[in-house]
Amino acid sequence: MANEILNSLLKEYEQKKLKSEIDLEKRKEELYTKIPKLKEIEDELNYSAIQIAKQILNNQDSSLITSLQNKIDNLKKQKQNILKSENIEPNYLEPYYECALCKDTGYIKDNYSQSQMCSCLKQKLLDNAFNKSNMTNLNNQNFEKFNELIFSNKVEFEKYKRNISPRDNIINIKNRCEAFIDNFDNPNHKNLLFTGNTGLR
Numbered sequence: 577m578a579n580e581i582l583n584s585l586l587k588e589y590e591q592k593k594l595k596s597e598i599d600l601e602k603r604k605e606e607l608y609t610k611i612p613k614l615k616e617i618e619d620e621l622n623y624s625a626i627q628i629a630k631q632i633l634n635n636q637d638s639s640l641i642t643s644l645q646n647k648i649d650n651l652k653k654q655k656q657n658i659l660k661s662e663n664i665e666p667n668y669l670e671p672y673y674e675c676a677l678c679k680d681t682g683y684i685k686d687n688y689s690q691s692q693m694c695s696c697l698k699q700k701l702l703d704n705a706f707n708k709s710n711m712t713n714l715n716n717q718n719f720e721k722f723n724e725l726i727f728s729n730k731v732e733f734e735k736y737k738r739n740i741s742p743r744d745n746i747i748n749i750k751n752r753c754e755a756f757i758d759n760f761d762n763p764n765h766k767n768l769l770f771t772g773n774t775g776l777r
């Protein structure tokens with residue numbers, strides 16, 4: 577089950593990533609029609625990147641690699657200057673990822689180059705567990721909304737097999753719960769266990 581949830585979340589991530597890349601292509605297309613110089617710069621950037629890769633693979637002269645790197649830096653600066661002069665945000669030609677940390681892949685590399693789950697994916701898994709726990713309605717279902725008056729103050733031993741009224745009983749339960757919360761950090765404080773017939777709450 578946990579795996580199914582993870583897999584379906586990862587599928588969502590793939591879709592998100594794909595969408596941000598398609599959106600980027602649309603933005604590029606529109607902007608390049610308007611400012612063809614940007615398209616030229618992009619083509620030259622791509623070409624230079626391929627040249628660098630080739631030089632590195634062939635173990636060529638490092639001064640050539642440095643000069644190509646300088647060229648790339650220069651092209652990037654030119655691109656940023658054009659964007660600035662057009663009042664366009666600097667990252668307009670980058671994909672807009674929902675999570676900049678993992679670029680919507682759900683995973684990041686740690687200091688040892690090991691793949692780690694990104695905090696956004698961990699949060700999604702937690703949210704999922706939280707939704708299943710019936711705790712999503714905390715705005716309405718909390719101690720501030722607690723009203724003991726809806727419980728009868730009549731002791732009915734025959735019905736409830738208890739010598740206290742349902743109202744006193746629920747007040748006791750509430751006090752126990754509050755004590756549990758107040759002592760949540762105390763390792764010596766006992767846990768709470770709710771029991772009852774299926775469907776009771």
Ligand SMILES: [Zn+2]
Pocket residue numbers: 675676677678679680681682683694695696697
């Ligand atoms: Zn992330």
